[in-house]
Amino acid sequence: MRPISLFNTLTRKIEPISPITPGEIKVYSCGPTVYNFAHIGNLRTFLFQDLMKRTFLAAGYQVRHCMNITDVEDKIIRDSQVDLPSEASNEARHTAMKALTDKYTAFFLEDLDAMRILRPTVMPKATGHIGQMQTLIQNLMDKGLAYAREGSVYYRIAGFPNYGCLAHLDREGMQSGTSVDVDEYEKDQAQDFVLWKAAKAGEPTWDSSWGPGRPGWHIECSAMGIEILGDRVDIHTGGVDLVFPHHENEIAQSEGALGHAWVSTWVHGEFLMVEGEKMSKSLGNFYTLRDLVEKGYDPVTFRYAIQSNHYRKLINFSFEGLKAADNSLKRIRAFRKRMEEDGAQSGGGTWKEAIDPLKRLEKAQTDFWMAMADDLNTPEALAAVFTLISDLNAQDDRIALTREERDAVLEFMDETDSIFAAWPREAASLDEEVESLMAARKAARDTKNWAESDRLRDQLKTMGIILEDRKDGSVGWRRG
């Protein structure tokens, strides 16, 4: 197992990760609220989580990954209940809510697959764990960390001295009272947050010992995280915006109930901006993955564009950036294809110096892992890959790499692709139509019928097959 270090929001330092259970990393990720399509800003966060997870897997760890689906929440209720009459039954309200969340959960999973994001080990739904949440809330009440008011239950942050440890806020520094919900006037302190919300007209509810209501947002992650991963979690991830209050509140809830530290390392991914503006569902300036696909971009290109930036840096999304990512990927994939075949490339130029391909490979691998191990420094890791590509292309132009060398390189390409998921092995076979067009073009070339030959080459290009004539007379192809 290779050691991996990550930036821990709790300590604001890059620290080596040593899991509680040797060899197995337990990761909890805050998942989507399923009331609409995920936008590319959301997807950046899920992409970063996948990158981290794949890095651990490639480094030799087992990863137990839990990602929640938030399927009860203000906006979900708002959007799912609009068509229901005011006298609708609680059952009808639940059914309507489930219809909406099921629909967008399915779309979310499609997005994950399209971007080659590995499915989490477990994807619990909030509505499936109301009982665990209630138990946790009761636990907090028993410890004096929570109190009921008119059917709602609130967390008493005054009882948790560590409150603010993650966001590094002290209670004095917090602005108070600026946006307290009108229906939460009964809290002891403005910063106290709701664990259980008393029923309101027009909302689906669950019964509880405090009366009918629904869970607060933060409690689901504490309850499900503890239930599924246990009372010691190695890594908890999410977008930077969740640092406060969501994760701060999770710590208060989980550690308040458990009586000891819950998460060792908190890791947060930065935001994505579009044209210099913050994306948010409420601003409505968002693109979904489907929007990119409609514009002709491959979700994997988007994946690469995101992952060629460091996860803790703000990205200003642009279509020029996507185009550049697409070109970079072409170079990597062309190189991979070249290594899959036996060397017979044309080339030229002046000879600089012979290199030892295996030595270069070893160096690339070392550099790659040094970068990834250092808080997932993907730009630097990719630089190692590109340097190898340049070196070996140059070498292969003069002295063809041996089959053994090619295979060793391909192994490295597989290893790096197991993290970046953007230059996989492709099916080597071509269908009959392509084969016959290629044969026809060969015949045309043999008679120097260049017009026909070029026409066939163009036709194949529209089919996604790009031909490359080599010096020795053979014809290579690649997908593009």
Next chain:
RNA sequence: GGCGCCGUAGCCAAGUGGUAAGGCCGCGGACUGCAAAUCCGCUAUCCAUCGGUUCGAUUCCGAUCGGCGCCUCCA
């Protein structure tokens, strides 16, 4: 007001107290029937600005300018 981040070539982007990785684009050349791919060469005397520390700073400190985030439910 409090806490924090960022500013590196046309664009994207690493990085180090000792003199600027990598990618995209562009230009010239080689190779090619033409291409494609690839190769060779060129493209930041300089890392927002101004001071300071230092033998030496892009890298440390301070200030300034500019962009941004969080301080109650937004990834």
